[in-house]
Amino acid sequence: MKEISLRQGEKFIKLGQLLKKADLVSSGVEAKIVILEGQVRLNGVTEERRGKKVYPGDIVSFQGEDVKVIE
Numbered sequence: 001m002k003e004i005s006l007r008q009g010e011k012f013i014k015l016g017q018l019l020k021k022a023d024l025v026s027s028g029v030e031a032k033i034v035i036l037e038g039q040v041r042l043n044g045v046t047e048e049r050r051g052k053k054v055y056p057g058d059i060v061s062f063q064g065e066d067v068k069v070i071e
Helices: 015-021 028-036
Strands: 002-005 040-042 059-062 065-070
Touching: 015 028, 015 040, 015 059
Parallel strands: 002 065
Antiparallel strands: 040 059, 059 065
16 A cells, blocks of 8 residues: 655645656546546545545555555
8 A cells, every 4th residue: 555645835736736746646637537437546545526625544545556644
């Protein structure tokens, strides 16, 4: 499982930004498409909002890869 840390002072990261930061997609447009197609899960639940806030402890799953957000 990959781990992505938040920048200092941040309390969350948006889902689309997390996918890019974790190198799971190559662009914001690609992130938007895969999220809207229902390919991304947040804590085991399909998430279709690109701007959904992801907090430390949350786990995002996409194409067999899991990414955990840490502080």
